[in-house]
Amino acid sequence: MSWMRITADEVAPTAWRNGGGRTRELLAWPHVADWKVRVSIADIDRDGPFSAFPGVDRWFSVLSGGGVILRGRALKPKEGIVHFAGEDAPNCVLIDGPTQDFNAMHRRDAGVFRVQPADRPVIPHGAQWLGLFTQDGGMIIHGHRSVPLAPHTLAWCESPASQSCVFDDGDRHGPAWWLIWSES
Incomplete structure (x- = not known):
């Protein structure tokens, strides 16, 4: 089991239609053409609806900028993450200019996916895929192994050992989330 890492700076942005x-698509797993989990960072420049993704659950959080109004709720940086059905395609209104945002998606018919704050350790019993996204960087400690992470990094491993995973952000208190996928 080894941890893979990718930072947003390593990925060229793709313009929306x-x-x-x-x-910036950080990962489409297990394959870009047939993903179960997709993780990206988006730069939103103007108001408009999200793209519809039928059969997909989405998690969204504002990383930087003035924030957005999504589904009638104002979301600002460091104010958590929202979960919604991809087919809803909610309208997004910028509060005060462009934002940069975290987005995770999961196909509902492809196993079970959880997104949770990385402020507590996890033990990935039964997970086939484990990921962590951090805005400000830090260190994953998995068993006796430490994996350093730069800002705006997604780290993941397949078939993770059922050992405690801890994220240490060095008291930066930036957003970070565990992403956990299992077949059932």
């Missing part, structure tokens, strides 16, 4: 922003 509607011209409202850009996406």
Whole structure:
């Protein structure tokens, strides 16, 4: 078992068809053409609806900028993460200019996916895939192994050992989330 890592700086942004922003796809797992889990960072430049993804659950959080209004709720940096059905395609209104945002998606018919704050350890019993996204960087400690992470990094491993996983952000208190996938 080894941890893979990718930072947003390593990925070229792709413009949206509607011209409202850009996406840096950090991972489409297990394959880009047939993913179960997709993790990205988006730059939203203007108001507009999210793309519809039928059969997909989505998790969204504002990383930087003035925030957005999504599904009638104002979301600002460091104010947590929202979960919604991808087919809803909610309208997004910028509060005060462009934002940079975290986005995780999971196909509902492809196993079970959980997203939870990385402020507590996890033990990935039964998980086939374990990931962590951090805005500000830090260190994953998995068993007796430490994995350093730069800002805006997604780290993941397949078939993780059922040992305690701890994320240490060095008291930066930036957003970070465990992403956990299992077949059932």
